[in-house]
Amino acid sequence: MRLAEIVEKLGLAVRTASGHLDTEVTAGYASDLMSDVIAHAKKGNLWVTLQIHQNIVAVASMNELAGIVLVNGREPEAETIEKAESEGIPIMVTPLPTFEVAGKLYELGIGGIP
Amino acid sequence: MERIVTTERVVTGETSVGSEVGAEKMTLEEVRDILGAEVLAGAHLLSLEVSMGCGADLMSDVLAYGKPGSLLLTGLTNQQVVRTAEMADIVAICFVRGKRPDEETVEMAKRQELPLLWTRLPMFESCGRLYRRGLIGVSESTD
Amino acid sequence: MPFTRVQELVYEMKVSQVMSRSVITVRPQMPMSELREIFRDKRISGTPVVDGDRLVGIISLEDFIKWLYDREGDSLIENKMTRNVETLYDDEPLVHAVSKFETSGFGRFAVVERRSGKLVGVITKGDIVEGLLKKLEIDYHEEEIHRYRASHIFEDIVADRTTLAFEYDVVGRDFERAGESSSRLKRTLKRLGLDPGVVRRVAIATYEAEMNLIVFTEGGRISVRLEPGRITVHVTDSGPGIPDVEKALQPGYSTAPQWVRELGFGAGMGLVNMQKCADEMEIISAPGKGTQIKIAILTGRKR
Numbered sequence: 001m002r003l004a005e006i007v008e009k010l011g012l013a014v015r016t017a018s019g020h021l022d023t024e025v026t027a028g029y030a031s032d033l034m035s036d037v038i039a040h041a042k043k044g045n046l047w048v049t050l051q052i053h054q055n056i057v058a059v060a061s062m063n064e065l066a067g068i069v070l071v072n073g074r075e076p077e078a079e080t081i082e083k084a085e086s087e088g089i090p091i092m093v094t095p096l097p098t099f100e101v102a103g104k105l106y107e108l109g110i111g112g113i114p
Numbered sequence: 115m116e117r118i119v120t121t122e123r124v125v126t127g128e129t130s131v132g133s134e135v136g137a138e139k140m141t142l143e144e145v146r147d148i149l150g151a152e153v154l155a156g157a158h159l160l161s162l163e164v165s166m167g168c169g170a171d172l173m174s175d176v177l178a179y180g181k182p183g184s185l186l187l188t189g190l191t192n193q194q195v196v197r198t199a200e201m202a203d204i205v206a207i208c209f210v211r212g213k214r215p216d217e218e219t220v221e222m223a224k225r226q227e228l229p230l231l232w233t234r235l236p237m238f239e240s241c242g243r244l245y246r247r248g249l250i251g252v253s254e255s256t257d
Numbered sequence: 258m259p260f261t262r263v264q265e266l267v268y269e270m271k272v273s274q275v276m277s278r279s280v281i282t283v284r285p286q287m288p289m290s291e292l293r294e295i296f297r298d299k300r301i302s303g304t305p306v307v308d309g310d311r312l313v314g315i316i317s318l319e320d321f322i323k324w325l326y327d328r329e330g331d332s333l334i335e336n337k338m339t340r341n342v343e344t345l346y347d348d349e350p351l352v353h354a355v356s357k358f359e360t361s362g363f364g365r366f367a368v369v370e371r372r373s374g375k376l377v378g379v380i381t382k383g384d385i386v387e388g389l390l391k392k393l394e395i396d397y398h399e400e401e402i403h404r405y406r407a408s409h410i411f412e413d414i415v416a417d418r419t420t421l422a423f424e425y426d427v428v429g430r431d432f433e434r435a436g437e438s439s440s441r442l443k444r445t446l447k448r449l450g451l452d453p454g455v456v457r458r459v460a461i462a463t464y465e466a467e468m469n470l471i472v473f474t475e476g477g478r479i480s481v482r483l484e485p486g487r488i489t490v491h492v493t494d495s496g497p498g499i500p501d502v503e504k505a506l507q508p509g510y511s512t513a514p515q516w517v518r519e520l521g522f523g524a525g526m527g528l529v530n531m532q533k534c535a536d537e538m539e540i541i542s543a544p545g546k547g548t549q550i551k552i553a554i555l556t557g558r559k560r
Contacts, residue, residue, distance in 0.1 A: 027238070028238040028242070031171060031189060031237055032171035036211065040236070050524070052509050099245065100250075102241035103241055106242025106245060106246055107245070111239065111242075112239025172522070172524045172526070188521075195521065198464075200436075200440060201461050203453070
């Protein structure tokens with residue numbers, strides 16, 4: 001499923017790189033530990049996290065992730081937004097917690113094995 | 115899974131309010147089977163029920179958003195996870211991503227009668243499977 | 258009513274369960290002058306006067322001081338003691354003792370066995386408080402319950418209220434042990450029969466505070482006071498202080514090092530969580546001068 005479709009179906013608010021929603025999402029990856037994401041997330045994965053620090057952009061970019069969903073109503077920091085725009089990494093926000101975002105994506109057919 | 119309707123009585127001062135809450139509860143035994151998990155502590159407590167799921171690797175978020183009666187899914191395996199569960203009235207912990215807690219953490223959980231599960235599945239997959247089988251998240255709970 | 262467990266116990270427990278049995282007694286024919294050493298050495302402020310095994314009176318420090326003050330010659334205890342001794346039976350419920358202390362104003366009562374009339378012990382207000390707390394399994398040494406509070410608790414039990422104070426010293430940089438104080442506190446509050454929602458909020462706020470002490474300071478102190486209607490958690494340290502409190506209160510704002518983040522904390526939610534749990538919160542902090550956080554949680558009402 002394409003990222004744009006997911007954004008629409010889950011009612012996510014896009015905060016950065018709204019021109020990069022054409023990517024095909026291969027699977028979901030939920031983690032708040034940077035080292036874990038670096039080690040295990042794969043290309044095209046949609047990353048669900050509550051981390052808002054600018055490091056998330058570097059990690060997403062390095063692993064060629066489809067985008068980042070920030071949960072629990074978290075908003076990206078100013079530096080994070082700036083970096084994500086320049087790297088073309090879409091950041092979306094939702095008031096939902098990780099469990100529900102993963103659950104709803106799963107129901108849409110997005111698997112959780114990276 | 116059966117659908118259970120609980121009637122909760124909330125006593126506020128002299129007045130008492132009865133609210134009907136429709137929620138899917140899930141036993142730890144079901145959780146174990148759905149996630150293909152191994153039981154590290156509290157094997158005798160698998161009939162306990164969890165009323166919602168909460169997935170996080172940062173304990174402060176569990177303390178902030180977790181609710182009593184939750185199952186905590188986490189990839190963090192230190193003793194503070196058990197402490198957090200204790201403070202936040204979490205029913206059970208399921209460690210995800212195949213990372214095993216050390217002996218001390220398991221012992222601490224056993225002392226507290228806190229069941230510990232362990233699955234090789236990633237966080238996303240674990241949350242997804244449980245959600246599809248009817249376990250709700252904390253924002254969907256009316257508790 | 259949050260303190261029902263204490264109130265139940267006052268009815269459940271018997272005088273014999275809390276009285277002290279190793280009673281120091283004196284004989285009626287003993288000279289008053291000998292009391293000086295007994296009171297001083299045994300650190301007591303009164304003692305039953307026994308003839309054979311029959312209780313004939315009680316002689317108090319007050320009686321002794323009065324005798325000294327009157328500058329008479331030596332006298333026998335039987336001439337100075339209080340004769341019409343009010344006693345308690347060993348099988349009476351504690352609540353009788355409590356009301357007897359309140360109405361009489363005496364500091365101690367002799368306890369006699371109902372059947373034989375034999376003196377079997379002495380009970381003071383302190384014995385009652387100590388007995389109740391022990392029953393609640395609160396560890397005196399671990400939790401340093403302030404002894405000076407004892408009289409308070411007593412009056413409050415009678416007035417349907419209770420005041421307790423606990424203190425915990427937290428050692429900095431000891432991540433493994435983080436949460437031990439909060440854990441002990443939570444168990445104690447549960448045993449006291451407080452509302453689970455209130456207990457949870459106090460536990461979470463204290464745990465976050467404890468974590469901050471461990472991550473950012475060389476250690477500090479957590480003091481908890483239980484008063485009628487409210488619980489106050491006071492956290493003090495002489496650590497680095499918070500440069501910008503307003504900023505620190507923003508969700509996600511953090512100055513924690515990476516190692517703390519990898520351990521699941523330091524995501525900028527600590528103070529936010531404390532605030533979420535608190536009904537009132539006050540932070541006094543300045544760089545280099547340490548931090549004081551006062552959190553109040555009201556127990557009388559649901560949120």
